[in-house]
Amino acid sequence: MYETTQIIHSYWAYLVLLILTLATFNALIKLLGKKEFNNNDLRISLFTVIVSHIQLVIGLILYFVSPLGLKSIQNNGMGGLDSFARQVAVEHPFVGILGIILITVGFSKHKKKLTAGKKFKTITIYYFIAWLLIFSRIPWSTWLD
Numbered sequence: 001m002y003e004t005t006q007i008i009h010s011y012w013a014y015l016v017l018l019i020l021t022l023a024t025f026n027a028l029i030k031l032l033g034k035k036e037f038n039n040n041d042l043r044i045s046l047f048t049v050i051v052s053h054i055q056l057v058i059g060l061i062l063y064f065v066s067p068l069g070l071k072s073i074q075n076n077g078m079g080g081l082d083s084f085a086r087q088v089a090v091e092h093p094f095v096g097i098l099g100i101i102l103i104t105v106g107f108s109k110h111k112k113k114l115t116a117g118k119k120f121k122t123i124t125i126y127y128f129i130a131w132l133l134i135f136s137r138i139p140w141s142t143w144l145d
């Protein structure tokens with residue numbers, strides 16, 4: 001159970017980071033270029049919501065089965081975690097959830113905007129903050145090792 005979930009979460013992460021990056025910079029470039037908001041813009045931002053929500057579900061399961069998740073806090077206590085253990089057990093899940101909330105709120109808010117400029121601006125702001133947060137708390141050293 002642990003190994004399978006860990007592998008899925010690890011590979012699904014490529015898709016999350018790729019689509020989030022595409023959606024964020026697509027919105028920024030089109031905002032600056034004053035482009036129309038078309039179906040592809042809607043699809044890419046919606047796909048980001050779906051892909052990140054799937055990662056949230058996998059991440060939540062992983063949190064309870066991984067020795068590096070909740071068990072690590074139970075075994076060592078909050079104060080007993082070194083900086084890497086704290087990053088994986090606390091910062092990465094917490095900031096990941098925060099990022100996914102921002103993506104969801106940004107997507108839902110953009111739908112209520114009536115002009116292309118306002119839609120792109122909303123997606124750019126929410127997705128870019130989510131992008132910064134999520135990228136800053138990925139356990140890169142173990143992932144790409």
Ligand code: HEM
Nearest residue numbers: 010013016056059060062063066068069093096097142143
């Ligand atoms: C925001 C989207 C997320 C991305 C892109 C992401 C990505 C990753 C990556 C790349 C790793 C390292 C995997 C490896 O070393 O092979 C990882 C580990 C982990 N993630 Fe996430 N994650 C996300 C959200 C979450 C959430 C929301 C949770 C929990 C609520 C979570 C829980 C974990 C745990 C517990 C580990 C350690 C797994 C282990 O090696 O045992 N992740 N994540």
